[in-house]
Amino acid sequence: MSWLHFMILFPFIFAIVVPVIHKKVTPKLHTGWFVLVVPFAIFIYLLSFIPKISKGEVFLSTAKWIPSYDMNFTTYLDGLSLVFGLLIAGIGTLVILYSIFYLSQHKEALHNFYVYLLMFMGAMLGLVFSDNIFVLYVFWEITSVSSFLLIAYWYERERSRYGAQKAMLITVFGGLAMLAGFIMLSMISDTTSIREMIALVDLYKGQPLFLAAMILILVGAFTKSAQFPFSIWLPDAMEAPTPISAYLHSATMVKAGIYLVARLTPIFGGTAEWFWLVSGFGLFTLLYGSINAVKQTDLKALLAYSTISQLGLIMSLFGLGSASLYKGLSVEESSIYAAAIFTAIFHLVNHSTFKGSLFMVVGIIDHETGTRDIRRLGGLMHVMPISFTLTIIGGFSMAGLPPFNGFLSKEMFLTAVIEASKMGIFHVNSIGILIPIIAWIASVFTFIYCMILVFKTFRGKHKVLKLDKEVHEAPIGLLISPIILATLVILLFFVPNMLSKWLLKPAFASVLPTLSSVVENKKISAFHGFNLELMMTIGVVLFGTVLYLLLRKWYRLYRLYPQWLTLSNAYNQSLGWMERTSKSVTTTYMTGYIRDYLVYIFAFIILILGGSLLLFKGISIDTSKDAPISIFDIGLVIGMIICAVTALVSKSRMTSIIAVGALGYMVSFFFVLFRAPDLALTQLVVETVTTALFLLCFYHLPQLKKEITRVRFKAVNAIISIGVGAIVTIIALAANGTHVFDSISVYYENSYELAGAKNIVNAILVDFRGIDTMLEILVLTVAGLGVYTLIKLKLTRGDKDEEV
Template sequence: MSLLHAAVIFPFAAGFILAMLHRLFRNVHLGWAVLFVPLSLFIYFTSQISAVSERHAISGQIPWIPSLDIGFNLYLDGLSLLLALLISGIGILVVFYSIFYMSRTEALQRFYLYLLMFMGAMLGVVCSDNMIVLYGFWELTSITSFLLIAFHYKRKASTSGAQKSFLITVFGGFAMLAGFMLMYLMTGTFSIRATITEWGHIQDSPLFLPALVLILIGAFTKSAQFPFHIWLPDAMEAPTPVSAYLHSATMVKAGLYVVARFTPIFGGQGLWFWLVTGVGLLTLGYGSFLAVKKTDLKAILAYSTISQLGLIMSLFGIGSAALYFGYGDSSAVYTVAITAGLLHLFNHGTFKAALFMVVGIVDHERGTRDIRKLGGLAAFMPVTFSLALIGSLAMAGIPPFNGFLSKELFFQAMVQMTQLRIFGLGSWSIVFPVIAWLASVFTLIYALIIVFKTFLGRSRSELPAGKLHEAPAGLLIPPFVLCMLVIGFGLFPDLLSGSLIEPAMAAVLPSLLNGDERFDVHFSLWHGWTPELFMTIGVVVLGVMLYKLLPRWRNIYEHYPQGLTINNMYHVVLDNVQHYARKWTEAYMNGSVRNYLVYIFSFTVALLVYAFFRSGQNITWNVQEHAPFSFYEVVLLLTLIAAAVSIPFAKNRLSAVIMTGAVGYVVTLLFVLFRAPDLALTQMIVETVSVALFLLCFYHLPELQRGRSSRRYLTVNMIVAISVGIVMTLVALAASGTVSLDSISSFFLQEAYSSAGGKNVVNVLLVDFRGYDTLLEIMVLGVASLSIYSMINLNLEAKDLGARLKFRKKEERTDEEPELDDEADNTWKYGNRERSTLSWDTVPLQSNDVLLQTTTKVVVFIILTFAMHLFFAGHHNPGGGFIGGLVTAAALVLIALAFSTDTIRKALPIDFRSLTAIGLGIALLTGAGSLLFGAPFLSQTFGYFELPLLGETELATAMLFDLGVYLAVLGVTMTIILQIGEDR
């Protein structure tokens, strides 16, 4: 594993460690420990500047699925480094800011876990050289963004904003994944660098343009381009540190990064040029126009961010035309656009993050962001006012700040576009500088609104003057540092040209350089009386005039019909989808388990029958060649049939459970006869635990009522049952008769010991050859157990609330002891009468069977000893972590049945849900540990060692994985058992 891999993984590891150890920071803000993570990353990436600027890119490869060309491959060039420095550098300031912004009473462990996961995901996006890995990190940014936006999940606006951002960005992610798949079909590789070298051979492919459009959809959704921009304003419900980090400096730049990264592949295409440039300019104008309308400071910054992202996107679109000309003087016109785009990408991160922090300070100190309730704060908050003024003027492109440099280059690129005729542009090229100039005018207007409406004029704050004061130094330092960068890079612009911008340009336009050539990148604050300078003067003059006249023309926003807004269309579509989905679901989800089984079995039968018809000529039905059968097998088979047929005719549920258990135990005996001890053990324990679960469930159910079912009801049941039986019989005959491939059993028999060090082929399959299946299976089990836990708890809470309401209503009607219904009456009897209101107490199931209790005290130790034997012996003999966990759970279930579930809780004060998580964590860490040695995920190894007393002993990493499986299975089983085994 390279240092670059360690840098990407570091935030994830640090986040989980700090989340588990957060209780150690009771007297210290958790952010101080978190601050070390981005600081370390920033130091590492800063140390790579000299190497990257000299064209010595940093790379590292860890194979994952070599057959599909999927690997954890990372690559750090100029473009990646520019973004990585933004992610880590602004990450330092955001974490420092959050220490003073976020109260220690909030769930800081969650906040910083999500923030660090997002930081790692963003680093993964900008450093990935493999498209599938990039997509994985891409979607992880959407997930962590969702969690951060919904951090205050009790607010409806927070959850609604999080949902909107998640739906839109994940939709874009799916589109981008489809584009990556098309790229793979054209090139046979997921490597971005390898695809760049193949761009000349794939442009004539019919899949090229669809891939281009799909990848752009993903980029547009993430970078809030029109019409996908609607998620960004609602995302401002996130805490201010999140807005300053995700929605100004990092996440919204991911789409821009993808456009820049794939420019060498698609840049010479007219469709790429028109889509990227057109959507960017439309977003630029639309965002700046709407920002003036808003009265919430965060909303103004949200639409400002949309506008600025459109500006950068349009520059990347114009710059992509350089690849149309190839190497030469003509391409130099368009390299200005790429230079401006990269410079503004960096500059925007500095001044916009500072402005978000300033708005957070105003909100934190004044309790509002509404400019209609602010004003005159400069007298009380002079430092905050100064920072807001610097950030706003930089955003408006006023000298001597860094925003002026990139805005002038932006104007220069737009003006130069009018001089060339490409992609059918013609005389329409004049539209480009016009839109750019008008959008800049509105940018100045909302920048003046932020400063003047908030800090100057008459104070409209409801707080008395005595309570108005400057923010604490901890909140001022981060925006102060950013504003110093804004001024420093404005006065000394060439500090960035050779170290960051030029290497990034070389990564975006590699084909324009020959050998060791470099782009001529130089910035200066004064570059003469140029057309773009006159455009800036015009922006200032007209912008100030329109700001002064704002009350006279601002009512134009009221004439736009709200029903036609994209935001309203989104809600209409979402509401209709939810409405019709609910109606459709309610049509077949009517609460009848029998109906659900009919749907499932009918669909399965139909699917299999269709498969038979499609493959009819290729199927050989094995109806003659069968293995010899013994007398015992015949007896067991007849017993199995008799037990199964008896279940529908059982007169009570207990008889049905006994018959169901008999079916399972007969199958266990069949496994024994067929010499499958692992399957027999698993089947036996599963049946035992299942019977116990059935019995525990009966405690909650009424008596079985058998009425006269309709003829139609019974006919449907009979048809479905017979169809399933016939089809599954045909499947068995077809499977045994149709052999199109050689059996893989011989491979596993030969390689189980030599490659995995285990003699028990079944266990080796579970923990080594197909360990991924087992990992996903225990994850599914964990999710199922949590779902059962949540479902029962929610149901009990609903019953609790209903009984409370009924009791209180009856109590209000009479002064005597109320008559309750059955459920509430039980609660009254078991509850604590000394409490002022009705409460629920846990009533564990108990047994008074002395013989069972006495026997259990002995038998349980035998079962636990056997479970340990199964766990440790499983690699060479029947057993393993899965069956060991089940046997251990069976011992605990026996205790619960003999005594009570409360006995287990007192004897073993373990949170079995946490035990499940620990087991999953061990399994995941065991799989990830192989990455440290450059091996694919979940690779196992083993060796023989001389140990004291034990002599030569085999030690295998598979045992650690098996330990995770053991703990997860035990945790899952006991979570379900204990939850069902208790009543309220």
């Protein structure tokens, strides 16, 4: 196990001790100060890799997990995973610092908060650094579980529980679809390593399961990154505390799907299906999120839809850039289209800086004013000047205005969509003109909601009467983290090529290793002359300003859209219908009688097993090699039948127990006849112990106050009993007559040499299958304790109120 493995496990390990720390230091120091060490240490550790990664080095380390299934915990550190790792650790550090001043040590269950947060952090690190797709999936689902816990942190609120459930259902559904895609991909590539899949992609790219795997994996990526139509979970997840929103929904969790698309682009890129699915859904999500953000009156809801929109922008760039892997392109064409991938990575970093800052500022506004409702806010620029400045920096960057980093990546985005509209592949020439048009319209709405965020909140008249508390600027502790992020927003505008050299170019080379030379001499600059992109930006500002000033005149258009047609309403109605349907179906078979449940189970066994035997012609009974049946065998069988019937019809507990014990002893006699002394001895010991335990248990069972009524004969019971017995007998005979594989018994014949045990049965139970035996004993112990507890509770209740 390497230091990279320890880095991933470090948050999980520290999460174990957080409750202890919280209990010991609660009166003295905020728990967050101790937790802050974890992401900060990880961030510093990852920074040490930048010089080597920028030179093209990669770091690979494998820890054995389930090698027989080719499932090993292999970490892979390259340019792409380093960018995501730095975002996870860096933003995590600032979020925890922010939460120290945002959440009260005495009013909040902080031990739960930081345990969930560390779980999520470790899961995200494991996700981006895993080379094995199934290990990646394990961490993927841990992010879903931990984010569910974080969103539902204030679980006493109904909206928090609803938002957590919604996020869980949608993302877990996507995760299961992704798992199916991973299984298909591993089947056709004959490996579970992402690196090996990329290296062997030409060998399996045209196989039948390739397209199905692609679609299923994209479902997982789209649900996690809130792409349309799965984006409905993100606004409801805003019920989580603001530090969670800033971490999960701007910088980390929602970027997991982006990471997956980026990592698998070398596998699926260059195909028309991947191009249209990724870029198409991305562009539509960009437009959908920006239009819906304008109508929001809650600041966090506005930021939620803006996040959806920005994620769509990044996703579309990865889709457009994937065209560079098309085999029929020239080097120049591939270079032009590949620039979209570089832009996507750049905007991903920019988005994390300005959106993280904005979420924190909105949290400050909520913290200091007691509301996030834009209709109750206004005029805050005079009482909260620092927050106002931070909002301008983050909001204008998101709107794509200079001198902020969002302007640079937005201009590059417009260049990418213009170039994409000129493609001569994937039938883009037919509808390609729509790509820049959709991007421009979405940019206009992006500009509008950014102006709403800045000016509706901070300009105008200060509405003191609509607020519940006296407003003042936030304490410095709450401002440190957004100030750092806002500083990066400005800094990256003036020195973007430093970021490009050390992080963006290595990350691009990780996604498109064959085209890494494309960006070797690439320079990011703020001005490229008076080109079409600049004209589009000027148009966005002018048209967006006009629409913002006339907002009251056209805002009522949103009311024309019926609410019953929204995706959230469709989700709620579907959930309600499923609940009602499941309840009505369940009540038809959940009768409360064990007999009915056994009828369903055994009838299902008869139909499925019996039908399979007939359908696949599995009944193949060969008795030619069977030993002759002696008079002793017949006698034992008759004796066993008599014991079984006696146990069934007896009215006495003692008689039934003795009959069952006698039946077990007769089985051991069979083993003697079959010359299996080890089995016979084991059976004798087991029967003796179980019979004694039966007698002991029944001796201590309370006496029933009601007389046992005789159960009437039921034909259904008889038919099912005979049917199950017949099916099991036929399967046993068929298995005895069919030998597809060599018998495993040959291996156990060497039990003395392998385990040092002269009794082969004991060797199998204790040595070869020791863990199975231990767990079986544990199950029996738990069941026994449960029975004992029920008996004691029933006796206690009877003593108190004489009711049984």
